[in-house]
Amino acid sequence: MLQIERITSNKGNGNIEKEIIEYRHKDENSNELNLTRERVSRIWQLENLPNLEKLTLRWNMIKKIENFENLSKLTSLDLNDNQIEKLENLENLVHLEFLDLSYNRISKLEGLENLVLLKELHLVHNKIEVIEGIENLCNLEYLEFGDNRIKQIKNLDGLVNLKRLFLGANQIRKMKNLEKLTSLEELNLTGNAITVVEGLENLVNLRVLSLAQNGISKIDGFSSLTKLKTLDLNDNRIDNIENIDQISGINTLWIRKNNLDDWKQLYQLRAITNLKSLTMEMNPIYSSDYTYRNRMNQILPNINLLDGFPLNWKQGDPYQELPKEFYSYFDEEERTIALE
Numbered sequence: 281m282l283q284i285e286r287i288t289s290n291k292g293n294g295n296i297e298k299e300i301i302e303y304r305h306k307d308e309n310s311n312e313l314n315l316t317r318e319r320v321s322r323i324w325q326l327e328n329l330p331n332l333e334k335l336t337l338r339w340n341m342i343k344k345i346e347n348f349e350n351l352s353k354l355t356s357l358d359l360n361d362n363q364i365e366k367l368e369n370l371e372n373l374v375h376l377e378f379l380d381l382s383y384n385r386i387s388k389l390e391g392l393e394n395l396v397l398l399k400e401l402h403l404v405h406n407k408i409e410v411i412e413g414i415e416n417l418c419n420l421e422y423l424e425f426g427d428n429r430i431k432q433i434k435n436l437d438g439l440v441n442l443k444r445l446f447l448g449a450n451q452i453r454k455m456k457n458l459e460k461l462t463s464l465e466e467l468n469l470t471g472n473a474i475t476v477v478e479g480l481e482n483l484v485n486l487r488v489l490s491l492a493q494n495g496i497s498k499i500d501g502f503s504s505l506t507k508l509k510t511l512d513l514n515d516n517r518i519d520n521i522e523n524i525d526q527i528s529g530i531n532t533l534w535i536r537k538n539n540l541d542d543w544k545q546l547y548q549l550r551a552i553t554n555l556k557s558l559t560m561e562m563n564p565i566y567s568s569d570y571t572y573r574n575r576m577n578q579i580l581p582n583i584n585l586l587d588g589f590p591l592n593w594k595q596g597d598p599y600q601e602l603p604k605e606f607y608s609y610f611d612e613e614e615r616t617i618a619l620e
């Protein structure tokens with residue numbers, strides 16, 4: 281039997297009505313409890329579910345992390361989209377492997393030191409300004425800090441097993457302090473204020489790099505990324521195709537909405553022999569779709585996808601069929617990344 285406080289009415293004028301109910305889980309030996317979108321503001325007596333391993337409290341109205349101290353077997357805690365302002369009372373959850381606190385109001389990283397088994401940490405859309413307090417979480421594989429107020433990449437040296445790092449929609453100006461992240465396979469820095477690609481020399485296992493919506497003007501700084509397969513440079517300030525030898529192993533290049541205005545430069549992309557997918561629209565070379573696609577077909581006849589459609593796709597024809605091999609253009613690994 282659990283005790284749950286629920287918001288029953290909020291008229292928007294500070295007059296909030298609540299109720300306390302007794303909640304009986306259909307199986308007290310269950311290892312999972314899901315109370316998504318139940319208007320929960322507080323929950324207690326969780327010790328009555330001693331076998332709980334997965335607790336989901338997404339889309340509720342919880343303001344404080346509390347009453348979880350007896351959940352010694354908990355491995356997954358989802359508090360996405362609540363009203364939490366402080367990271368606290370998590371120190372006893374030493375078996376936690378998954379923690380999602382995205383879409384809350386957290387401004388400081390603290391109280392995570394004991395969660396050394398943590399593999400995934402999600403803190404999207406909070407108010408975090410400084411990366412700190414996670415240096416000893418050496419088992420982390422997935423770290424998500426998108427849409428915060430972070431200005432500097434730092435304090436990540438201990439995350440030697442980190443494979444995926446998301447820092448999009450922050451205020452980062454410089455790519456630095458990444459040299460210890462040698463296991464990293466995916467790095468997302470979309471929507472920052474980066475102008476120069478640098479600091480990637482040690483990221484030899486990187487397969488996916490997203491640098492869209494920055495201020496990058498030059499294709500450079502990729503020479504050590506021999507395993508790179510997908511490069512996203514959409515919405516930058518690139519006006520010249522150069523240093524193609526640094527990215528000759530990729531199969532996907534997104535470079536839409538830049539400043540490319542010379543068709544002759546595009547012939548250099550032929551050096552990317554495994555290129556399957558290219559996004560080029562919204563550059564100055566783009567005029568009518570008919571002219572653009574025909575010229576791209578002449579320059580790069582071996583690519584499969586142009587701007588997300590088959591190279592020979594006819595704009596405005598809703599009855600044409602996708603080729604049978606359309607989905608085979610993406611290997612299994614790329615589809616997995618997209619779905620996750």
